[in-house]
Amino acid sequence: MKKKILLFMTFLAFFGLLAGCSDNKKSVAQQANTADTWSSIKKRGRVIIGLDDTFVPMGFRQKDGNLVGYDIDLAKAVFKQYGIKADFQPIDWNMKETELRNRTIDLIWNGYTITPAREKQLMFSRPYMANRQVLVTKTDQNITSFKGMKGKTLGAQTSSSGASLLDEHPAMLKNYIKDKTPVLYDSFNNALMDLDANRIQGLLIDSVYAGYYISKEKNPDSYRITRGGFDGEDFAAGMRKGDKTLKKKIDQGLQNLANTGELQQINKKWFGNSDNSLIQPEK
Known part of the structure; x- marks a missing residue:
């Protein structure tokens, strides 16, 4: 009988802990909103x-x-x-x-x-500030439109607005790229290095970053920026x-x-x- 009571008390404590965790999550969310x-x-x-x-x-x-x-x-x-x-x-x-x-x-x-x-x-x-997602490629790839990425590898930053737009409007770009899946990077720096090394052939990136980065390169004419059809966005x-x-x-x-x-x-x-x-x- 004592074992049954102990087991019952353990269950009560466990479910009480779960309820407490749920209340804490609600409390954090409520505080953030109020x-x-x-x-x-x-x-x-x-x-x-x-x-x-x-x-x-x-x-x-x-x-x-x-x-x-x-x-x-x-x-x-x-x-x-x-x-x-x-x-x-x-x-x-x-x-x-x-x-x-x-x-x-x-x-x-x-x-x-x-x-x-x-x-x-x-x-x-x-x-x-106004911004938009653009496709950056190397000029020697002769990619002048989103359709030009057909069968090629595209890079994007994890959890970026560009990555979200790819999923929201797959017909614009995602459906053209290799395996219909981009290579995701933690930072644009790593993605741009892979672009230079031809490990990816295109990069979906913020226009403000692209313009600044390319302007600092020794040979800015070796890059091409293609706007495509994505709407502008605001920071x-x-x-x-x-x-x-x-x-x-x-x-x-x-x-x-x-x-x-x-x-x-x-x-x-x-x-x-x-x-x-x-x-x-x-x-």
Whole structure:
């Protein structure tokens, strides 16, 4: 009889633990959707921004290890207005939304594309830059359209908006490539090295990255950028749905930078005369 009671108590404890785990998960999700953390961020004087530190030119490591990039400069300039230091935390890009939900970071700010799927999970700042997915190939491959990738190997970054577009619109590009499956990379750097070595014949990549990377090459004419049919996309900072004050502060901070001309200076520093900014000075 004692054994039966002990067994019954063990079952109760086990199912109680499962229920507790479920409640904890609900609690984390509920807090992410309701808690406004601006006062906490303001009190500690710093905001933690998650990023992929290989995403040139938005946020990346130089040879000396320093973290630089367009989004680095932009985020620092926004939070400087509020006396808050922007700290940048490299993360597994495949786990970015989980990192945000679990509060290990306060923001995702790293060439982060607004998509309907992402809008279900989090909240975005106002869009600040236009971007689109383009196909980069070597000129000597004579690939001038998405159809030109028929039977050839395509690279893409894991969990990128480009990888998502491939799945969402397979008729545009995915159905043409070898095995109808791209080679997925953790970073664009590795993908571009494979492109140069002809291990892949095409790379689906953000136009801002492609333009910056190719402009820095010794022989930029050896690359071809093909736009294809994918729609344009906008970059914005992603945050938890409860952080409404944080969103207001970022949105106003971006507009202030446009009004003072500092936004235009940051754009010129990283993209020269190519201006993809979506924020114009107020009249």
